[in-house]
Amino acid sequence: MKKLITILLSAIVSLSAYAQTEGFYRLKCKQTGRYLAIHNDYVNKESAKRTGDVDLQSLETFADFNVIVDDPGSIIYLRKTSTGWALEGQGFTTQNKLDLQLTPMDDAYWIWATVKSDGMEFTKYLRDYEKEEGNSYIVTDPNKSPNRDWYFIPLDDNEYLGLNGDVKVGNDYYTTFFATFPFQLGNNMKAYVVNSMTPNYCTLEEIGDKVPQKTPVVIRCAGEAPADNKLTPLTSTVEPVTNNRLSAEIFCYPVITPTGKERRDNPAWNALDFDPLTMRVLGESDGKLCFVTSDILKYVPANMAYLNVTDDAAAVMPTDGSTGIQGVKIQPTTTGAKGRYTLQGVPLPDNVEPKGIYIEDGKKVIKK
Numbered sequence: 001m002k003k004l005i006t007i008l009l010s011a012i013v014s015l016s017a018y019a020q021t022e023g024f025y026r027l028k029c030k031q032t033g034r035y036l037a038i039h040n041d042y043v044n045k046e047s048a049k050r051t052g053d054v055d056l057q058s059l060e061t062f063a064d065f066n067v068i069v070d071d072p073g074s075i076i077y078l079r080k081t082s083t084g085w086a087l088e089g090q091g092f093t094t095q096n097k098l099d100l101q102l103t104p105m106d107d108a109y110w111i112w113a114t115v116k117s118d119g120m121e122f123t124k125y126l127r128d129y130e131k132e133e134g135n136s137y138i139v140t141d142p143n144k145s146p147n148r149d150w151y152f153i154p155l156d157d158n159e160y161l162g163l164n165g166d167v168k169v170g171n172d173y174y175t176t177f178f179a180t181f182p183f184q185l186g187n188n189m190k191a192y193v194v195n196s197m198t199p200n201y202c203t204l205e206e207i208g209d210k211v212p213q214k215t216p217v218v219i220r221c222a223g224e225a226p227a228d229n230k231l232t233p234l235t236s237t238v239e240p241v242t243n244n245r246l247s248a249e250i251f252c253y254p255v256i257t258p259t260g261k262e263r264r265d266n267p268a269w270n271a272l273d274f275d276p277l278t279m280r281v282l283g284e285s286d287g288k289l290c291f292v293t294s295d296i297l298k299y300v301p302a303n304m305a306y307l308n309v310t311d312d313a314a315a316v317m318p319t320d321g322s323t324g325i326q327g328v329k330i331q332p333t334t335t336g337a338k339g340r341y342t343l344q345g346v347p348l349p350d351n352v353e354p355k356g357i358y359i360e361d362g363k364k365v366i367k368k
Helices: 002-014 045-051
Strands: 023-029 035-038 056-062 076-080 085-089 101-105 108-117 120-128 136-141 150-154 167-169 172-177 183-185 190-197 202-206 217-220 230-233 279-285 288-292 306-308 316-318 356-360 363-367
Touching: 167 279, 167 288, 172 279, 279 316
Parallel strands: none
Antiparallel strands: 023 035, 023 076, 023 150, 035 056, 056 136, 076 085, 101 108, 108 120, 108 150, 120 136, 167 172, 172 217, 183 230, 190 202, 190 217, 279 288, 279 306, 288 316, 356 363
16 A cells, blocks of 8 residues: 555655656645655555555655755656556655556646445545644545645755765765666765775775765765755666675654654564664765764665675774774663754754754654
């Protein structure tokens, strides 16, 4: 059911006033002003059999552009098919799964599909769930539902994909990134892969200004803000990199009850536990760019590159080939650290709502 949701979501994004032209778009609900992003690939098919509805809660909507500005799951490719349209996003496509149709409505579109279940047909429209503010999710409803007008907004200087420079080393800012589509870096940016490593250090190799699809990279940013670090998704294929030690996960979707209980038995669970003994993330130490361990992260954040290492690896692994810091052993955690921390593990005050990028209860959060 959630796969179905993702498909519907993608379709919605492509259809704006620019629909019927293949390319990359963001999808925005006309009534609520919230943007759509793909955050999982699970679809609950049983829901359609019981009610004719489609469970789309793995697709989320966000009122704050700054929350999704660096999210590749908010970038949708609209593709024309022989029977309608297909939406392709981060790790997802609706092609050969669902025939999406677009109906122009002034400057926006309705996105709908016919769902067949137990010998019956249901016409369902994508709409943003009624909620006054903040985050929400996508639902499917009959043709008289509100919040079903969608803009398909092409990427430009105002609607862009830009990165937060979340690790500062000297006067430079760095981050890591992973997208299933190829992209080109903006001005004064550089991309690197980790081409070798030992238990004590790793080394970076620059790969040029075009990054192949499905390639986790370290990026030296032009500045700290996303507007300084714009990326351009590419429709053409970029030659793959053959020697890259970095890894990444497309999704981070733990299913947790309101009381904080993990539901790992839920089929929608889609998260990789972060192991502080055998994983390293980008950080700074002693004025150097390094890969470091963490006892703050509980799950591997979506689209963030990391290193898989042996359990005897240094806790701090410089990227310049110098010897790392040995002897620091972080014990594995099963619950994750509660509270708010910087990416380097510095606690943040409980009575202050932080801005920027931080870790809250083991997960990466971005607020502006």
